[in-house]
Amino acid sequence: MFTMDVILGFVSFLLTLLVLSYILAGDNPFFRVATYAFIGVAAAYVVLVVFQQVLWPKLVLPLITGTQNGVPLTQVQRVLLLAPLLGGLLLLTKLSPGFSRFGSFPMAYLVGVGAAVTVGGVVMGTIFSQSLAAINLFPSLSQVGTAQGLVALVDALFMLIGALATLFYFYFGARTRSRQPGQPPRRSRFIEGLAWVGQIFIAITFGSLFAGVYIAALTALVERISFLLNFSPIL
């Protein structure tokens, strides 16, 4: 008896085989069929989620009922919701070449707010917190006497050198040597030295990340193959 689970399981089985055919044949029609179906389904699901969980509860429902998540909105909050509605309508003009310029306003708004969120998050969340983290690794001189303190100091020093060398590996400023006018601009010896050290740390970091990605990919392959193995008896 074909239950919905079995049918959907078979679809999964088939799609998995079609996609894995890429390993043997590269970009082939079977692979294309699976991926195009996947793109369509993913897009439709995104639309559903966005409508059901963003537009409906955050825009449509509050405008109609005056409540958001069951919390009643003030008149001001309700009126203010007309702003994103207007912005959305302007955004829809992007669909028509003739009026698309009106859509520039909401896009400018999005870009501006997005840039601000980026800057705020990066400054507070990464630059400060990561710098403080690097500093806080250092033990006080009183602790350095102990073995644990010494290890912590070595660790903190490596962290500091690694961070600085990596930062200066990307140093962009350079000068054209007066002696070799034809040559491309080069950085000072000090920066070049730091950069040379930095590339070691960067290569190690990238190596570990690449290995991590590979492990994740292999885990996914293992999961798929185990699914195929488990589902084939059902067929």
Added chain:
Amino acid sequence: MKPVATAIAIAFGLIVLLGYFLPLPPLPALRDTFVGWAVILAAIATLIGVINLLAVHTNKISLQQPGNGYSLILIAAFILTLILGLWEILTSPAAPLTRQVVNSIQFPVEASLMGVLAASLAFASIRLLRRRRSLFAILFFVATLVFLVAGSGLFGILNLPGADYLQTALDRLPVFGGRGLLLGVALGSLLTGLRVLVGADRPYGG
């Protein structure tokens, strides 16, 4: 048009930015409101993006471009999923069937694509030293191998003396460079964001 758009981007961006740094009323409230609006606008933009996606593939079909059959599959998959989802939203908001469909189509395809990477990345790392001949490439290659071995847990299994220290060292090593990389990317992101906030980059409304 463009000056007005630029003014909008700068004005709202600065208010939101100040809301981050200065928790003085009414800045935080304004920041939350503006961010909320941006979320709604981004959601509406998603609908436009989907229409763009469909338009591109409809063009392919109407112009009989290569691969138009696949475009037909894409559009059909989209419409069927959309109809099913809308019907379910009206009947049961949890939409279990839609989720099940997604888990039966999107999950296997994406997981398989990730599995395909296992082969592609192995091939790429094999060819790496042929493609690049530099100290950086050699270090990258060696580091990859070492971390693959560490990821396999061999060090722990073989119970080599000092395996714990080795594992700890391997856990720490990427962080040394990683912190510098994170800080560097953060600097780049900061200045790119600021270029928008001062109106130097204006990708909107060309």
Added chain:
Amino acid sequence: MNWMGIAGLILVVVCVGLMFVFALLHRGRPYRGLRSIPAFNRLRRAVGLAVEDGSRLHVSLGSANLLGPQAASALVGLSMLDRIAQLSSISDRPPVATSGDSTLAILSQDTLRSGFRSANALDQYDPTRGRVAGLTPFSYAVGVIPTLVDESVSANILAGHFGPEVALIADTADQHGSFTLAGSDSLPGQAVLYATAQEPLIGEELFAGGAYLQAGPMHAASLRTQDVLRWALAGGLVLGALLKLVGIL
């Protein structure tokens, strides 16, 4: 009021001031005090070849959310797209831009239009050249593949936010022998690109794209500001470490 907020505001104000000062310093002439990044030189060559042989350039903006930190990388990608649209506007085949996010697709259309307009080639602008390839990272990656294969693309510029899925794009481009310059703000993405792409941009190099493609003095100015910040950050780290050692912090 927390001191980090104040410090963050001061940092932002200083950055903006420095950017303007540097922009005024080399306004009207390109800033040449940048180290050579071979990937950008090869990109120039690839664009020239693409224009010469009438093949298409493909700019991929990634799947960054415009309201996220990844937006920065997408904005750099848009700056590069603008320059490339200008430079290749004499090509028989205008460049195509793919995005994994709707807002990026809209911005890429606007950017292409303004690029062609500033090159007085507005007639070459086609809205479908700025397109959404897919709305999730992997659907985007596989959605880009047909563009690489079916549209005689000779050079791919991947500038934006890409995770490891970018290996699928780079691998396909490699199989079809097209040039790939790729940069991502995602470090796993960078690691993957280093192994799979012809010309990877690692670390912050992606954010220098605008300056190296001469997208404007503010790009060069922001790069110089970045270097100044680098020194300031290094000084801060060393000073903080010393203060921590002596127990003041």
Added chain:
Amino acid sequence: MADQIRCPMCSRLNPADLDVCQYCQARLKPLIAGSTPPVPPPTPPSQPETPSQNADQPSEEAPDWLHSLRGKEETGASEWDNTAESSSGEEDIPDWLSRIREKSDSGPEETAPEPPASSPPAGNELPDWLTGATFEEPAQQSQPSAPSGDLPDWLRDIREPDERSAPGPAGPASGPEEQPGDLASGGEPGWLEQLRSQQMVSDSPSAPPPSAAFSPGGAGENQIPDWLQSSPPPQPPQPPTPAEGSTGSEQPSEDLPEWLSNLMGEPPSTSSEPSILPWAAAGEEPPAQTPDFTMTGAGQPMDWGGAAVFSIPEPGEGAGSGPAQMGQENISPSLETPGETPDWLSSFGEPSPGADQVEPDWLASLENPPAQSQASVPGEPGPAVEEPQYYASLQQTPPAESPEPTPDWLEALGSDQPAPPPASEPTPALLFEESLPTPPPGEPVEPFVMADLPDWLSALGPAESGQAKESGQPPAQPSTPKGTEPAEPAEEAIVPAELPSWVQAMRPIESVAASSAAPPPSQETDQRIERAGPLAGLKGILPAEPLVAEYRKPPTYSVKLQTSESQKRYAQLLDEMLANETEPLAHRAERLISSQRVLRLVVGILVVAAVLLGSFYPFMPIPSQPAVEMSNLYNAVEALPGSAPVLMVFDYEPALAGEMESAAAPVLDHLMEKGARLSLVTTSPTGQALADRLLGSVFTPEAPDYQQPYLDRQAVIDLGYLAGGPAGIYSFVINPGLGAPRWAADNSNLQDVHSLADYRQIFLLTDSLDTGRAWLEQLAAAGPSVPGLDEVPVMLVTSAQAAPLLRPYLDSRQADGLLNGLMGGAQYEQLLQRPGVANRRWDSFAGGLLAAIVLVVVGGLVNGTLSLFSRRKTKDEA
């Protein structure tokens, strides 16, 4: 206009004496190309931002790249500079930029009506030859741009007024100084070809058809209808000059007075009438004016040919304003592009042989005896048609004022009348050879003279013909050796430059005469009066019969390319280089791709086989030593009080769900065991579906009691999907009640939860460094706004790809525990002593991973060795 100059950049008016715009620092009076080395005038940052310049960026880039394609990659971004500056202006001067942007937005076709604002070249063009005509300019500066040899006839007419009035010393000065100009002319046929090819591809609305270069009449019809109507007699050769103005609508009416006013130091309003006679009379104008003025015209044929794109390197064009006007988009950046300088210089060097050919022809026309230049009245319309207003002024000139000038330029006209076609004068020759077959003996020459015969000539009465009596001249004149011309008196040097248009119309005959190498007709032949045809009554015109009698079969020229040995060698070398470049490369690429396919296939099969093998033959145990951060996580969950509210963030993609489920399932099971009340939230659209999967994967068939509340979802609440990335996260972190779409305050799981600070733990399930960072950064950013949030422990359950760089957040105390990947999950299951999905997959994983390691080691070493060998090989070959 005379005492104020409009800035080509910001289109504001500046005092005429300023060189640089007082508003935008743009140069108002570009340097004379003839005088300057091709170094471009200082470029205001704003300049390239104008649409016209942006328009030609690509057309300029292309040659640049093609340069850069051949090596010299290390030169950095210099090739991009000119376009870079185009965008550089953008940030520099927002106010003017916005204006220019508006112009550019109005599209290319709208730039023509507003030259000052939207087309700097048009703006440049005026000062260009204004400066060329200023008295301060030394003669030799402007001389180079007098390529009379390669000028079409109508350009001779343009020169006429100046040369006529040039004082004696001009002659000697002009001789040697001509050369650069002649170099340009020597190069002309080459670029003329380019113009044609360029014209074909040019889609500039103002660009004329290629034929325009060779049939000015036609071009005139295309380009300059209105002014032509106002000018008395329509002359085929004229259009280019007025057309120059026709692009920038008022150009003719503005340029001429401007120029005359500069010459005369008078306001332009009065310039057109009085300006001619004074220099015609007294020759006030210094020789410098002549070449510069001719130079202006010299640019125009290029222009007509649509030379806009490739006109940059032509020296004549540096000053030639024609291209600047006709192809506005194309000329000005070339003048401002530092990168162009070498091309320019090279273009001076290359055509030097051409110069030797051209020079004699051109100088030959300086050799005519004054006696012959008496009867030039018929030539008078020449200048007239050359500049309509100028012509009008001549017509209105009362006879009383004219006696002085008349002899001067009558000589000039006469002397020029039979001037032979210079070698570098393609137009007439082309017309003749293409459209006019050699007439059979006896046939009058009129018919094809008629073709080009000006209307006014057919209307000439006997009186004029009487004046034309002495205007005959043997066509053999040009053969005068060029070495003598510096010694010629001034009149002789200047006079021949004049060429009435009706004489031009007859030059095809001269071509025949020249090409048939006929001996010069005798003087009496020249003195005979024409009896028939439209030239009836004219004396001294080119005789038909004697000439025809002397006609022979035109010599046949070999089509074989005449090349020197060295040229052949170079050609062969180039041939070999190209051959080497193409053939083997193609083979290698094919082989490479096919071998890659095989290798790719082998690697894929081996990896899959190893995974399958591992699943059947387990051979590697799970490492027993958990990492410290994982132990922290385990201990934190273990320490949870009963039914504590816990937030679980599902931020991973389906692609990594396999790994994430292996890692998170035991943690979720542990939380269930602790009876935690779970709030699920995600920033990924697929997060909720994946949460369902994860919950389903945790439940064992015989579900223990503690799983029951989760099976029927009593202890779980789905807060929904947070849109907007970090912005959505931030609004959720600040106020979950408003931020989460499915927040239900009355839900039993949220009774004691009013903000994120009320959760006992936050579990971040993420496969990506970026989403992990986004959450951690937003939590840190919201910390000050949400009291107590900093105290809530954040636990990371991550993919192996994100773990290495999420560890720094452990140092910064933004996260308190971390579990990553399949191995982490397997170890956690061991700690829980409940083997689950991670343990089941471990063997396949280990098998596949070991196989991959072996493959990478072996393959990498082999490839590395091969690459070493190949490098050595290439070194040896080199």
